[in-house]
Amino acid sequence: MAQIELSAIRKSFDGTDVLKGIDFRIADGEFISLVGPSGCGKSTLLRIIAGLEPQDSGEVHIDGRPVDGIRPSARNLAMVFQSYALYPHLSAFDNIAVPLRMRRLSAIERLPLLGALLPGRRAKERHIRADIEGIAEQLDISPLLRRKPGQLSGGQRQRVAVGRAMVREPVAFLFDEPLSNLDAKLRVHMRAELAELHRRLKATFVYVTHDQAEAMTMSSRIAVMMGGELIQAGTPAEIYNEPGDIRVAEFIGSPKINVLPGRIRKDGGVDVLGTALKLTCNAAAGDCRIGVRPERIELGTGPFSGTVVHLENLGAEAFVHLAVEGIGSRLIARLADVKHLPAMASSVAFGFAPDAVRMFDPAGKRIELRMEQAERIREPAHV
Amino acid sequence: MTNAHPIPFRAILRHVLLIAGAALMLAPFIWMISTASKPQTEIFSSELHLIPHQFALVENLREAFAKANLLRFLLNGIIVTVSIFVLQVMVALPAAYALAKLRFLGRETLFALVLFGILIPPQATAIPVFLLLHKIGLLDSYAALVLPFTISVFGIFLMRQFFKTVPDDLVDAARMDGISEFGIVWRVMLPAAIPAVTAFGIFSVVAHWNDYFWPLIVLNSEHLRTPPLAVAHFRNSEAGTSYGPLMAAAMVIIAPLVIAFLFAQRRFIEGITLTGIK
Numbered sequence: 001m002a003q004i005e006l007s008a009i010r011k012s013f014d015g016t017d018v019l020k021g022i023d024f025r026i027a028d029g030e031f032i033s034l035v036g037p038s039g040c041g042k043s044t045l046l047r048i049i050a051g052l053e054p055q056d057s058g059e060v061h062i063d064g065r066p067v068d069g070i071r072p073s074a075r076n077l078a079m080v081f082q083s084y085a086l087y088p089h090l091s092a093f094d095n096i097a098v099p100l101r102m103r104r105l106s107a108i109e110r111l112p113l114l115g116a117l118l119p120g121r122r123a124k125e126r127h128i129r130a131d132i133e134g135i136a137e138q139l140d141i142s143p144l145l146r147r148k149p150g151q152l153s154g155g156q157r158q159r160v161a162v163g164r165a166m167v168r169e170p171v172a173f174l175f176d177e178p179l180s181n182l183d184a185k186l187r188v189h190m191r192a193e194l195a196e197l198h199r200r201l202k203a204t205f206v207y208v209t210h211d212q213a214e215a216m217t218m219s220s221r222i223a224v225m226m227g228g229e230l231i232q233a234g235t236p237a238e239i240y241n242e243p244g245d246i247r248v249a250e251f252i253g254s255p256k257i258n259v260l261p262g263r264i265r266k267d268g269g270v271d272v273l274g275t276a277l278k279l280t281c282n283a284a285a286g287d288c289r290i291g292v293r294p295e296r297i298e299l300g301t302g303p304f305s306g307t308v309v310h311l312e313n314l315g316a317e318a319f320v321h322l323a324v325e326g327i328g329s330r331l332i333a334r335l336a337d338v339k340h341l342p343a344m345a346s347s348v349a350f351g352f353a354p355d356a357v358r359m360f361d362p363a364g365k366r367i368e369l370r371m372e373q374a375e376r377i378r379e380p381a382h383v
Numbered sequence: 384m385t386n387a388h389p390i391p392f393r394a395i396l397r398h399v400l401l402i403a404g405a406a407l408m409l410a411p412f413i414w415m416i417s418t419a420s421k422p423q424t425e426i427f428s429s430e431l432h433l434i435p436h437q438f439a440l441v442e443n444l445r446e447a448f449a450k451a452n453l454l455r456f457l458l459n460g461i462i463v464t465v466s467i468f469v470l471q472v473m474v475a476l477p478a479a480y481a482l483a484k485l486r487f488l489g490r491e492t493l494f495a496l497v498l499f500g501i502l503i504p505p506q507a508t509a510i511p512v513f514l515l516l517h518k519i520g521l522l523d524s525y526a527a528l529v530l531p532f533t534i535s536v537f538g539i540f541l542m543r544q545f546f547k548t549v550p551d552d553l554v555d556a557a558r559m560d561g562i563s564e565f566g567i568v569w570r571v572m573l574p575a576a577i578p579a580v581t582a583f584g585i586f587s588v589v590a591h592w593n594d595y596f597w598p599l600i601v602l603n604s605e606h607l608r609t610p611p612l613a614v615a616h617f618r619n620s621e622a623g624t625s626y627g628p629l630m631a632a633a634m635v636i637i638a639p640l641v642i643a644f645l646f647a648q649r650r651f652i653e654g655i656t657l658t659g660i661k
Contacts, residue, residue: 052555073561085556089574102561164560 002063002171002204003028004049009058011044018044020228021058026172031198031205033215036225037251042208045225046174049206051075062171073102078165079174082181084157086149092160093132093145099168100128135163155186162197172204179214191217212252216240224248246364249291255319255332258297262290262359270359270369273326275303278354283367291358294319297333299342302351306331308342322348419443419630426626443631447617450628453635455606456613460636463528463598463609464591468584470533475583476576479542480568484554494543500536506596513600527601528609532591538583545579546572581650592640610636 004026011019018041026032034042047053049060051072060067067075078099086095101110104124109115136142139159149157158178165173175194179187195218198205209215215222216236223233224247232244243249249257262272264287268280272290299320306322309330318338322331333350335341342348359367413433418426422439425432447453481487482494512531513522521527549572557571573580595611602608608616613636617629 047555050555050559052558071561072555072558077559079556079559081552081556083550083552085550085552087553087557087571087574089577098557098562099560164556 004172004204004206005059005061005064006045006049007059007061009045009048009060010056011041011048011053012056018228019048019055022230024223024230024233026204026206029202029204031195031207031218031220033207033209033219033222034225035209035212035215035222035251038210040225041228042210042225043176046079046176046206046208050077050079050174052079073099076168076171077174078168078170078172079176080158080161080165080178082177084149084161084178084181086157086160086164088149091146091148092141092152092163093136095149095160096132096135096145096163096167097128099164100131103168104128131167132163135167139163139166154182155190158182158190162194166201170203172206173201175205175207175209177209178207179209180211187214194218213254216252222252224251226251242366243291243358244366246289246291246360246366249358249360253293255294255334257291257293257358258331259329260290260292260327260331262288264288264367270357273304273324277357279357279359279369279371281359281367281369283361287362288367289360289362289364291360292352292356294332294334295336296352296356297331297350298352299333299335299348299350302349304351305347305349308344308346308348311341311344313338313341320348322350415630415633418626419634421627423625423627439627440631443627444635446625447628447632447635450625451613451616451632452606453613453632456608456610457636457639459525459607460592460610460639462525464588466525466529467532467591468587470529471535471538471583471587472580474534475538475542476573476580477565477568478539479546480564480572482539482543483546483549484551485564497536497539497543501540505531509597509600516601522601523603523607525607528598528607531597535583535587538587541583542576542579545576549575585647585650589640 006022006024006026009019009022010017022041022045034045036042044053048055051067051070055068062075062077086092087098090098104127105115105121109118109121109124115121132145133142136145139162141156141159141163144152144156144160149160152160161178178194179190182190191214194205194207198218207215207219216239219236221233222236222239223230224239225231226245226247232239232248234242239248239252243252246259250259260272262270262277264270264281264283264285266285268282270277270279270281270288270290277290304324306324308320309323310321312319312321315338318335318341320333320335320342322333324331331350354369354371357369359369361367417433417435420438420440420443421435422437422442425435425437425439482490482497508531516522516527516530521530553571553575554567557567562570592609593611594609595615598609598612599615602612614629614633617632618624
């Protein structure tokens, strides 16, 4: 069990800055998701923690000790890869046994034929076997241990890969998009299994994903990365409700948050599409952007109106796509009541409560808002 | 009912061409077997017949084994080809791993040199290598037959191309598991590259089993001769070449390759298509 501390990590490949100074602290036993669009540097950061990639500058501390220059295996971390990376020529059992054999057997004992003749080898192999069978039982893969990876399904391979990580009792687990090769149904199932595994092992999990749903559902904390920078970290609820940056607001949540063009008046009031909101702010007059989550859009009443251009009925909920004059992209509203959907091509009025509004300046930074009663809605998010 | 499956003209043409080609390829082998089965008198008779009137294969084989120590030559062939192949793999795999998976300064230049090395025909370096072996006193030994071929640039190139297709994750997983870099070559890359190693093995063994040029120039002693030199032994310009035993000996020395081919036909073809060698 370990806490991991990153300070001022920088990395560039061929002159392109991939990581631009990452400072981050992962507490012992946390389930941290590093989430961001592809190319944001999250996988590189994970590989730097693992020791597979050296950073250009900055330091990694695991449990207070600097680990820079220490070989990956000596850091005692375990990693689960996107492609599972099981050794194709070894059975599931032997795959799980590799880290134990590397650690517990001497170089001579590992020799193919000679090693088996050495006296200590058999006792060690017995221990290894017992450990693996224990792990296999926990992961429900006991009947599969004799199969080769080629004879296993994606989900089974995933479990063997997790088993190989668990068996060495690492101080932390690193996951590099481990679910993205699975089909949608299995992915949802494995999500629950991984979260459960975390609760049982109480180990530190660092989980890299580009899928915000995975990050939202499993992690105790999410760190959102964009363009080589860590722009916000917090609990899933914080990240969802109080995004500090419009890129975070747009990345987290599906369907995406609705962004409307707005304008801050000289007196601090806010206009959206020509209608004044019951909100004020301290920012300078000028353009701004207003974000409203789809579930906070109220159809039927309100000062705005749009035309229904598309309906997505998912059974338990429905998404209504509206074309609204004055904004380029479509606006999406979530309806919990699927029995009363507006007709296609009909004109619908809509609005939203003042506390549903998140406002961002043209650079994308969050602007604090006050309701007109001068009562603060919520603490602003700290980045 | 009409004929449901008319034999298409193109299919017939294709098979005729293939049969003709196959006959052309097989002709020397058939001639070899035919000659090996004939007594001396029939070989020199003017009439052309494939099936001998009087079978003399056993006599010819007996004479071949009596005149030359064929078993010894076959053993030499095995020693030389196996040593060459094992050493080539021991050099090529780590080199290919470094070129495919490790990042270091000058890697691309080194790889370009490897490619350049493929372009140099062995005959071009034969004289310098011969002189070198002479200076260190290794001529006329197994070492002279094996050493010049231990570094196969073609092998390095082939294995490097194959290693490129092995996912990086696998290498990283091995590093996380605590396997050393050399350990990765032998424990992870070699098992993953068995098809490519087999292909290279076929290529290497066939080339060096059949090599006539190099053994001919570095060897003097009869007991070191490789199989192709053994056949040449039967050529004798003074007493006249005894073709029957010669062909019988030729049959014996190609037999290991033919038998190996029959056993591993699929691998052979896979290997040759993989290496892109005709």
